[in-house]
Structure formats: C-alpha cells, structure tokens
Amino acid sequence: METRGADMEKWTDEPLGFEEVDRLVYLKAALSETLRLYPSVPEDSKHVVNDDVLPDGTFVPAGSSVTYSIYSAGRLKSTWGEDCLEFRPERWLSLDGTKFIMHDSFKFVAFNAGPRICLGKDLAYLQMKSIAAAVLLRHRLAVVPGHQVEQKMSLTLFMKNGLKVNVYNRDLRGIFANIENEKVGEIQGKVSNDLKCNGS
Numbered sequence: 001m002e003t004r005g006a007d008m009e010k011w012t013d014e015p016l017g018f019e020e021v022d023r024l025v026y027l028k029a030a031l032s033e034t035l036r037l038y039p040s041v042p043e044d045s046k047h048v049v050n051d052d053v054l055p056d057g058t059f060v061p062a063g064s065s066v067t068y069s070i071y072s073a074g075r076l077k078s079t080w081g082e083d084c085l086e087f088r089p090e091r092w093l094s095l096d097g098t099k100f101i102m103h104d105s106f107k108f109v110a111f112n113a114g115p116r117i118c119l120g121k122d123l124a125y126l127q128m129k130s131i132a133a134a135v136l137l138r139h140r141l142a143v144v145p146g147h148q149v150e151q152k153m154s155l156t157l158f159m160k161n162g163l164k165v166n167v168y169n170r171d172l173r174g175i176f177a178n179i180e181n182e183k184v185g186e187i188q189g190k191v192s193n194d195l196k197c198n199g200s
C-alpha cells in the first residue's frame, strides 16, 4: 500500500511496476505453496544414456528411463513436516512475515533442479504475480456453486472440469477508507506526541 497511497484510482489506472510486483511477498508465498501441492508439471522423466548408480545405490542401466513424481515430492511428510498437506503460505516467509524465503530447489522440485532446472522460473513468477495481482485487485472470484473441482494427472496437471467461477467487481472503497483512517490516526498520534515533547 505504501507505493501508491490511499488513492483508489492510482491503483487501478496503471498496471503494477516491476518494483511493486517484487514487493508482493505473500502472493509469491501463496503461489509457491500452490505449486508445491499442485505442480504444473507433476512428474518428470529422464532417459539414461550410460549405466549409472544413483546416490542410494540403485543401478540404472543405459537405455532405461527414470521418472520421479514432483507431485509426491511436494507432499512428503519427511520433507515438509506433519502439516505437509495443509495450504500454508507462511512456510515460505521469514518469521516476521516480511521476506520470501525460497526452499532449496532439490526440496521444492516444481521447477526441477540441477543443470536442467526450468529456465523460465523467474519469468513464471513475474507472470503469475502480475496476473494474479491485476485480477484480484479488481475482481472477486467465487467458484460456481456445485462445480466439481477435480484435478487430472497428465504431462501437465490440469482441472478435469475446468474451473468455473463467477467474477464480481471488487469494491475497494472500504479498504481505502480504512487506510485513510489509519493514516489520520497516525498523524493525530504523532501531533499529540510532538505537543507532549514540546511541553505544550
């Protein structure tokens, strides 16, 4: 809210700039948590060119394929803890909630890891954040009552029946009135403090 103040038009007239998108740490945490539980690429295969031995001792002969489940890796209790199935964006934030903390790429494998890690990772975050912020600033989305939300496993993870939502215009006036009130409160507090300090 600090970047454009409490003037509602200033928020909706112009798209967010790079620095503003950069500051959306909770949104980035929520998107990462979504990708942990619902990775766009749910499994990944590699073709074995030469005989090799994996770190756990498994022999993999040339010509075979190795597939690992990105979907399962995001839901392992041994990796993510007892609350592994809970949607909790806070696991991506510093304790005071102000900074985004990226988990190790070999732990959070939605973008693969190592030399073949997704080259578009940063661009993907920029796109996801920009679009989510642009839509959610202006609209409220509500899943159509009775719509069956079901995932479908394939090369990419998608929704079996699509996602039907009703789109409502978002009324931001209440939010901006609160910000304005908070600001007035802050100024009043500061003035009365200054008066006390001056002995008036």
Ligand code: HEM
Pocket: 035, 039, 040, 041, 044, 045, 109, 110, 111, 112, 115, 116, 117, 118, 119, 120, 121, 123, 124
């Ligand atoms: C949420 C969005 C995205 C996810 C979850 C994702 C995930 C992945 C994954 C799992 C791989 C590894 C595939 C493999 O091992 O064969 C990959 C590779 C790759 N991704 Fe993405 N990706 C995303 C968006 C993007 C975007 C926006 C771009 C380009 C602008 C991109 C470009 C690439 C490229 C070039 C590779 C191949 C890297 C290589 O093999 O060296 N990705 N991505």
